[in-house]
Amino acid sequence: MPELIVYGIVLGSIIALGAIGLTLVYGILRFANFAHGDLMTAGAYIALFLVTVLFPWLDIPDTTFGSLSFGWRMVLAFPIVMACVAIAAILFDRILYRPLRMKRSGPVILAMSALGASFIIRMIVLILWGADSLFYRPGVLRPAIELPHEIKIRPDQILILVTVLFLVALLYLFLKRTKMGKAMRATADNMELARVSGIDTEKVIIWTWGIGGALAAAGGVLYGIDVQLHPGMGWHFLLPLFAATILGGIGNMYGALIGALVMGVAQQVSTAYLLPTYKPAVAFMVMIIILLVRPQGIFGGGRA
Amino acid sequence: MRVLEVRNLTSGYGETDILQEVSIQLHEKEIISIIGPNGAGKSTLLKTIFGILKPRQGFVRLQDEEITGLSPDRIVRKGMSYVPQVDNVFPSLTIQENLEMGAFVRTDDYRYRLREVYELFPILKERSTQKVGSLSGGQRQMVAMGRALMLDPKVLLLDEPSASLAPLLVEMIFEKIVDINKTGVAIVVVEQNARETLKISDRGYVLAMGQKVFEDTGKAILENEEVGKLYLGG
Amino acid sequence: MEIGGYIAYFVSWAIWAGIFAVFALGLNIQWGYTGLFNIGIAGFFCIGAYTSALITTPKPTGIYAQYVQQIFGLNLPFILGILGAALVCGFIAYLIGYPTLRLREDYLAIATIGIAETVRLVFNNYHKLANGPRGLMGLPQPLQGLVDPRHYDYIYLVIVLAIMVVIYLSIERAIRSPWGRVLRAIREDEIASAMSGKDIFRFKMQSLIFGSMIMGVGGALYAHYTKAISPDVFTPLYGTFIIWIMLMAGGSGNNKGAILGAFVIWFIWTIGAKVLTDLLPYTLKARAPYIRYLIIGILLEIILIYRPQGLMGEEKRISKMID
Numbered sequence: 001m002p003e004l005i006v007y008g009i010v011l012g013s014i015i016a017l018g019a020i021g022l023t024l025v026y027g028i029l030r031f032a033n034f035a036h037g038d039l040m041t042a043g044a045y046i047a048l049f050l051v052t053v054l055f056p057w058l059d060i061p062d063t064t065f066g067s068l069s070f071g072w073r074m075v076l077a078f079p080i081v082m083a084c085v086a087i088a089a090i091l092f093d094r095i096l097y098r099p100l101r102m103k104r105s106g107p108v109i110l111a112m113s114a115l116g117a118s119f120i121i122r123m124i125v126l127i128l129w130g131a132d133s134l135f136y137r138p139g140v141l142r143p144a145i146e147l148p149h150e151i152k153i154r155p156d157q158i159l160i161l162v163t164v165l166f167l168v169a170l171l172y173l174f175l176k177r178t179k180m181g182k183a184m185r186a187t188a189d190n191m192e193l194a195r196v197s198g199i200d201t202e203k204v205i206i207w208t209w210g211i212g213g214a215l216a217a218a219g220g221v222l223y224g225i226d227v228q229l230h231p232g233m234g235w236h237f238l239l240p241l242f243a244a245t246i247l248g249g250i251g252n253m254y255g256a257l258i259g260a261l262v263m264g265v266a267q268q269v270s271t272a273y274l275l276p277t278y279k280p281a282v283a284f285m286v287m288i289i290i291l292l293v294r295p296q297g298i299f300g301g302g303r304a
Numbered sequence: 305m306r307v308l309e310v311r312n313l314t315s316g317y318g319e320t321d322i323l324q325e326v327s328i329q330l331h332e333k334e335i336i337s338i339i340g341p342n343g344a345g346k347s348t349l350l351k352t353i354f355g356i357l358k359p360r361q362g363f364v365r366l367q368d369e370e371i372t373g374l375s376p377d378r379i380v381r382k383g384m385s386y387v388p389q390v391d392n393v394f395p396s397l398t399i400q401e402n403l404e405m406g407a408f409v410r411t412d413d414y415r416y417r418l419r420e421v422y423e424l425f426p427i428l429k430e431r432s433t434q435k436v437g438s439l440s441g442g443q444r445q446m447v448a449m450g451r452a453l454m455l456d457p458k459v460l461l462l463d464e465p466s467a468s469l470a471p472l473l474v475e476m477i478f479e480k481i482v483d484i485n486k487t488g489v490a491i492v493v494v495e496q497n498a499r500e501t502l503k504i505s506d507r508g509y510v511l512a513m514g515q516k517v518f519e520d521t522g523k524a525i526l527e528n529e530e531v532g533k534l535y536l537g538g
Numbered sequence: 539m540e541i542g543g544y545i546a547y548f549v550s551w552a553i554w555a556g557i558f559a560v561f562a563l564g565l566n567i568q569w570g571y572t573g574l575f576n577i578g579i580a581g582f583f584c585i586g587a588y589t590s591a592l593i594t595t596p597k598p599t600g601i602y603a604q605y606v607q608q609i610f611g612l613n614l615p616f617i618l619g620i621l622g623a624a625l626v627c628g629f630i631a632y633l634i635g636y637p638t639l640r641l642r643e644d645y646l647a648i649a650t651i652g653i654a655e656t657v658r659l660v661f662n663n664y665h666k667l668a669n670g671p672r673g674l675m676g677l678p679q680p681l682q683g684l685v686d687p688r689h690y691d692y693i694y695l696v697i698v699l700a701i702m703v704v705i706y707l708s709i710e711r712a713i714r715s716p717w718g719r720v721l722r723a724i725r726e727d728e729i730a731s732a733m734s735g736k737d738i739f740r741f742k743m744q745s746l747i748f749g750s751m752i753m754g755v756g757g758a759l760y761a762h763y764t765k766a767i768s769p770d771v772f773t774p775l776y777g778t779f780i781i782w783i784m785l786m787a788g789g790s791g792n793n794k795g796a797i798l799g800a801f802v803i804w805f806i807w808t809i810g811a812k813v814l815t816d817l818l819p820y821t822l823k824a825r826a827p828y829i830r831y832l833i834i835g836i837l838l839e840i841i842l843i844y845r846p847q848g849l850m851g852e853e854k855r856i857s858k859m860i861d
Contacts, residue, residue: 032644099843107644108575109842112782115577116838119779123832127825179408182397186405189394196354196388197451198380198409235774239655242648281659284652291645292637 003151004268010157010226012264013164017219018237019244019256020171021212027188027251028208029101031110035092035118036216037234037241043085043217044224044233045125050077051136067145067155069137070225081221082214089213090206092117118235125231133230160222167218168257171211175253180207188251239280240267243287249297259298262286305332306368307490308353308384308459313362315352321360322348324514328492330459331506335481335491337522339498340511346494347389349511350461353492354386355379366459381409385452389463392448395437399428402436402447406454414454421450424483442473446480453484460484460491467496478504502526549691551808556698557759559800561781563705563793564752570790570852571713572745573725575643578650580777581657582627582750586757587767588661589626590619591674594762606674609667616680620701620758627754631747639742654774662769673768677761698759702797705752709793712748721745775831780807783838789848798849807834 022036055073056062064071096113144152175181180203187194187204195201223233244263248255263283270282290297308330316322322345330336338346351357353364355376363372371379376386385406394402403421407414422429425446431439436447445465452460465481466474474497482504485491495501502508505522510531518531525531561579568574597611612618638649662671681693712718720741723730761767771777780803788799810833814826822829841848 032647034647096839096843105842105846108573108647109846111575111644111647112786113839113842115779115782116835116842119775119835120832120839123828123835126828127832130825179404182401182404183408185397186394186401189396190391193388193391193394194405196356196376196380196386197405198377198455199405200377239648239652246645275663277663278659280652281656284649284656287652288637288649291641291649295641295645 001269001272004272005265006147006151006153007157008265008268009261010153010160010264011268012261013161014219014223014226015237015240015244015264016257016260017164017167017215017222018241019248019260020168020253021215022241023245023248023251023253023256024184024188024208025212026245028184028191028205029097031097031107032114032242033212034111034114034238035121036114036212037236037238038118038121039085039089039213039216039234040220040223040237041125041231041234042088042121043081043220044229045129045220046084046217047074047077047081047221047224048129048134048136048229050080064137067143068159069156074136074221074225078218078221082217085217086210086214089209089216093205093209122231122234129231131231133228135228136224154226156225160226163218163222167215171215171253174211180204184208236280239287240264240283243283243290246287246295247290247297252297255297306330307332307334307366308492309363309365309368310349310353311363311365313349313352313359313364315348315357315359315361317348317357322514323352323359325362326511326514326516327362328509328516328519330490330492332458332490333485333488334506335485335493335504335522337498337501337505337508338492338494338511339496339501339508339525340517342496343513344511345514346511347463348514350386350463350492350494354384354461356386377409380455383455383458384461385455385457385459386461387448387452387463387465389467393436393444393451396435398433398435399439399447399450400432402451403454406451410455417454417456420487421453424453424480424487425450441469442476445469445473445477449480449484453489457489460489462491462493464494464496466500474500499526546688546691549695551804553691553695553698553763554808555801555804556695556702557756557763558781558784558804559702559797560698560705560756560759561753562784562788562796562800563702563709564749564756565781565785566749566790566793566796567709567745567752568749570785570792570796571718571721571725572742573643574639574742574746574749575647576650576746576749577647577774577778577782578652578654578657579753579781580772580774581650581654582631582753583757583760583777584654584657584661584769584772585630586623586627586754587761587772588668588674588757589754590616590623590758591677591761591767592668593622594619594678595674595676606672607666607669608674616678616762619762620755623754623758624751625754627757628747628751631750632743635743635746639739639746651774654772654778658769658772661772671769673766673771675766677765677767679762679765694763698763701755701759705755706793706797709752713793717741717744780834783834783841785848786838786841786846787848789850789852791852792848792850793853795848795850795853802849803834806837 018036018040022033025033051073055076060073060076062071062073096117097110100110100113144154146152175185183194183199184204184207187199187201191201240263244259245256247262248259263286266286267279267282270279306329311327312325313323314321314325326349338349340346348357352359355374358373363370365371366382366384369382371382394405397405403418407417427443428446428450436444439447465477469477478500481491481493493501493505502522502525508520508522508525509516510518510525518525565576565579568576592608592610593612593614594616595611596613597608598606634653638646641649661668668674679690679694680697685693724738724741784799784803785796787803789795807830810830811826814829815823818826
């Protein structure tokens, strides 16, 4: 059981990267981005391309760091992938969602557009890489470290936790200390008033998509490192992502983080009683319960 | 000197016109009131002046510069600020951060202005790190006005500043409006509470059914029984 | 191909299009007329298909029971299979509607995704229910013995089209009634409708159930045409997304539009398949379905931005009085 909880925290931290981006976008634009999971997929696969195609071609060395399962290639790929998906997310907004916003389309039409975008991303991945599961480093041994209470954890997973902590801390500082960060929080509170104060809300929206996309990409890559890559991985994350976001209160970044950790642990603990394939159903059940009992999320302040 | 000139303004929502050819003027250092019954178009007037609504007809000039139909974020850079009636603060941001957002378009060192605004509203200084969402109605209204003042505006538009405030606070708010005016800001106040606002106004306009039906000095309107009976509920 | 071959292909094509049209009609009630964003169509598709399958096949006995597990098998005729599918779907819709219909529209959408996924997971993992991932095969077809198996499709086409027309007419009738007018009012302005005293929740529930029952019928029609079903058929891709595109393309809020959309999109889909398999080099042929989906996905985005009302737009006059 303790091991399940520990792995649940690892999984939860990966979910958190997606959920935080999702809640930021949801909070400012009031629209359910059904394509967010697939932004994670995009990140994972772009990293795959870099690590298995481009970097070998550029003769970047492949040696792994100690007991981790990756080396310089992945370290180099990580920020590049985050930047790529950030740009992709911004482009999706400019091309698909913004025209609908300008036309004052309802939330359902916007969500439908996001749904279409999610399929488009998934199809592109399927066309380029096929339907099989892939790995960044096939056939690697994954030695585990033993911790007290018979908890085993892999070095990769420790690094995942560190990375997520680092990214979340960065985001916190950004939102709390920088002008754009505060403008983002202000716009999430009250977009009309933000405009009235002279804030360039279009710029805020672009930054939001960029950050959301970058974080999602990071989550996708980390998942790929920890488990595997498959084209449906984003869709697979969708329910836990939304459950985490709703649990934490829409627009609440810390809520999304906690919500994601809860979802991760809940899903892992459920495998003690149910088949692992039922994990999405567990996420769904948790979400339904929250929606019925406290739709504004545990921390409130979310839009019910 | 005319700091704000509005001539024959016609505007509304969708197909219907709420304002019909309304003209008002605001001079430097003046306080003017826009009063009248519900639905007269008072808020619509402010929103059209500030660019939230686009007028079908007429023009708006700020210090002899035409600003008709410009978007709010352009107008705010030209020296006019607006305080909406509701949803006029950022609740999850602190008082300090709300004021900083007010100064968003400034590129200079505005700490002097922060001090000046805190001098106007001392109680805000004490709680500057508190989230605005947890403040009382009166304090929130002060934050709303403070935010608008951060840009050193020449003209301040206030939409029903005393709405939903307890009577004691109403008095306080109007005192603050006078204080703000003393620092050199010309103010347009839209109000349901005609009596209080006319007391502090140099001049006033009475709107009814989207049209200007009366204009005079603040004192004169207060003493005018007929206007009082017809439009201001006696 | 000689003429006979072309006709046979066309008949098969029309059966598929007709089945999808039934789904589109069901979705139209929920989305087109009531504004319910149901992304869980695949769930009802699945339940409808499996219910009909379980009702119309016998429970496996003897040696057979070692290979196929079913929770029940009634071996009843096709008509009861379809009815059963509709009723079970309607009932499940009722159960689902209770917790979810009071939610905001986008939350409802997420809930429906969850439901569809859960349904699929259950059918896939609870083997005793309907044979798990292997699914059920050998499903009977109505009026099977009547003609030469080579010509059976004609009969099935008639059945499908007849059912489609019956459903179309019932919906048209329902929409023009006072009930239908309330649905439209709810979609336009929920708050105003609530203020005029209508029990919004009940109407939404009725719409959800009605639409789901129709989708159940579609599922049954699907099952008995393909004669074999398994959980991986009912994916969000195939079971849900394509029907949404059909409705959006044809015109949501318009029953003729729903049918037209189904036929048009199915046409593009199948022609696209033919064209792509001819054009693509050998190595890419396996990816052809994905390319098709990509094109359809892009098509949806284009429709949403440039012509959200679809080909036919919403029906303007829906009151018997005005006509």
